[in-house]
Amino acid sequence: MTWHSWRRAFLTAGAAVVGFDPSTRTWVTGAAQSQGMVDLPPLKGKVVTDPASRGQAADDFGHLVHRTPGAVLEPGAVSDIMLMMKYCRTHSLQVAARGQGHATFGQGQVAGGLIIDMTPLNAVEVREDTAVVEAGALWSSLAQATLAHGLTPPVFTDYLELSVGGTLAVGGLGGQTHHHGAQVDSVVELEVVTGEASLRRCSAQLRPDLFRAALAGRGQCGIITKATMRLLPAPATVRHYLLSYPSVAALTADQRRVVNDGRFAYVEGELGLPTGSAGWSYQLEAVAFFNGTTPPDDARLLDGLGDQPGDRQIQDMSYFDFLNRLAAGVAYLKSTGEWYRPHPWWNMLLPASRTDAFVEAAIKDLAETEVGASGVVLLYPFPRARLHLPLLRLPDEETVFLFTLLRTASPGAESPQDMVEANRSLYLRAQAVGGYQYPVGSIPTTPEEWRTHYGPAWAAFEAAHERYDPDGILTPGQGVFPPGP
Ligand SMILES: Cc1cc2nc3c(=O)[nH]c(=O)nc-3n(C[C@H](O)[C@H](O)[C@H](O)COP(=O)(O)OP(=O)(O)OC[C@H]3O[C@@H](n4cnc5c(N)ncnc54)[C@H](O)[C@@H]3O)c2cc1C
Known part of the structure; x- marks a missing residue:
């Protein structure tokens, strides 16, 4: 028995893919032999075409767009990604990480x-003050691994069950961003499989063009396989503050004040939809870290703030419980089915000088049917200078606000299509006041508009794309560069 026939027989047992037939442009499983097939390279993992795997890969949290891939790679090692990238390049097949x-x-x-x-590639190694993380690892796993050493990544997204590669591909913003930038700003080195199928290390010193094009680069130049990230000492405990305000302007004034003086470790904010006879509510969410028995000084932290003192909610919790604070809410949304409904999300970054007026106009007549029963409206600032x-x-001002309408197409709410259309028109209004899209939402955007979005960064981005993905096979769903032939 030759190596190839043995391998084919072995793979046939699991109905895994054994090759691709360029003449019919179909993937071939062991069960269905094909004359024109080109064998897959020897892999440590496998390529599958079963309906469940392809169906999952044709869906996402939005449930709005469905493109079915021909096959799914379950890599057993980074070398599988290189080998399959080369194979896909040869056969003009498009590729994206999930x-x-x-x-x-x-x-x-x-x-x-x-x-x-990317989920099988999820190892985390904690060194002195850095973590070396495979891109498929979840932020929850990274948090647990680093906390075991008394350390923490500087910035977390609100939800921890996202992959490290997935958030580094877009930026990664959170309540610590006003101190430490986005998650991408904590990365000191990356390992990337480029669209030419090379495994490259890169950093601010080594191949800086690739480093800058891979971080927040939406998978247009390579697949991030590993990141080395800066860590900080972790607090044991946090004090969590929810402060209420009578208006957008009152909320943002205090948010700017506390972000500028840096008194809290974490600052975000949420706008609550009107309920019953009550109108909109405006809440600042902040956190102070502490260790041992010395609690934060409330008087100092709340000094000079214009919130409604009778409505303050203050509680202490462990640092991990704070990071993982969405878990209970997510479990509830899963139990009610809301988690699985379409999510036409709208996420924009606004210049501070235009934020109050823009937000007030955007929410003025906004009904619950337009954001859904479990819709969330977030608003919080950070200084532009922290992001590199x-x-x-980002908008061209010292302070920038993240403003999001996290819509859910709940029963009785507007249709997902109407929500996407509303996203588009609100995006154009935000753009007109100097806003920039944070590209994780559901806003139809043309390649020309992406070009405008990148502005002065476009030339270097395009050059890196041409250099590292010369055949244009990578991550077409972002719609940034026209796909290759
Ligand atoms: C409930 C929830 C809460 C969120 N909270 C926040 C938040 O607080 N802050 C914030 O900034 N964002 C937040 N997001 C948005 C989130 O950061 C992005 O949508 C992120 O891309 C999702 O990560 P993922 O692992 O699911 O990526 P996927 O959805 O699997 O991928 C997203 C994009 O990145 C590409 N990609 C994935 N892995 C890699 C890789 N290894 N190399 C190159 N490209 C890759 C994919 O091809 C795709 O184009 C939230 C999203 C949800 C659903």
Whole structure:
């Protein structure tokens, strides 16, 4: 028995893919032999075409866009990604990585090509003050691994069950961003499989063009396989503050004040939809870290703030419980089914000087049917100077606000299509006041508009794309560069 026939017989047992037939442009499983087939390279993992795997890869958290890939790679090692990238390049097949599939508008999908399921590549190694993390690892696993050493990544997204590669591909913003930038700003080195199928290390010193094009680069130049990230000492405990305000302007004034003086470790904010006879509510969420028995000084932290003192909610919790604070809510949304409904999300970054007026106008007549029963409206600022990566585009002002309408197409709410249309028109209004899209939402955007979005960063981005993905096979669902032939 030759190596190839042995391997084919072995793989046939699991109905895994054994090759691709360029003449019919179909993947061939062991069960269905094909004359024109080109054998797959020897892999440590496998390529599958079963309906469940392809169906999952044709969906995401948005449930709005569905493109079915021809096959899914379950890599057994990074070398599988290199080998399959080369194979796909040879056969003009498009490729995209899938972390946790929490994009909302098909950003990680490909029609007919190959999806790389990053979940098997999830190792985390904690060194002195850095973590070396495979891209498929979840932020929850990274948090637990680093906390075991008394350390923490500087910035977390609100939800921890996202992949490290998935958030580094977009930026990664959170309540610690006003101190430490986006998650991409904590990365000191990356390992990337480029679209030319080379495994490259890169950093601010080594291949800086690739480093800058991979971080917040939406998978346009390579698949991030590993990141080395800066860590900080972790607090044991946090004090969590919810402060209430009578208006957008009152909320944002205090948010700017506390973000500028840096008195809290974490600052976000949420706008609550009107309920009953009550109108909108405006809440500042902040956190102070502490260790041992010395609690934070409330008087100092709340000094000079214009919130409604009678409505203050203050509680202490462990640092991990704070990071993982969405878990109970997510379990509830799963139990009611809301978690699985379409999510036409709208996420924009606004210049501070235009934020109050823009937000007031955006929510003025906004009804619950337009954001859904479990819709969330977030609003919080950070100083632009804390963010250093060119592809995370930001308004040209000292302070920037993240404003999001996290819509859910609940029963009785507007249709997902109407919500996507509303996203588009609100995006144009935000753009007109100097806003930039944070590209995780569901806003139809043309390649020309992406070009404008990248502005002065476009030339370097395009050059890196041409250099590292010369055949244009990578991550077409982002719609940034026209796909190759
Ligand atoms: C409930 C929820 C809460 C969220 N909270 C926040 C938040 O607080 N802050 C914030 O900034 N964002 C937040 N997001 C948005 C989230 O960060 C992005 O949608 C992120 O891309 C999702 O990660 P993922 O692992 O699911 O990626 P996927 O959806 O699998 O992929 C997203 C994109 O990245 C590409 N990609 C994935 N892995 C890699 C890789 N290894 N190399 C190159 N490209 C890759 C994919 O091809 C795709 O184009 C939230 C999303 C959800 C659903």
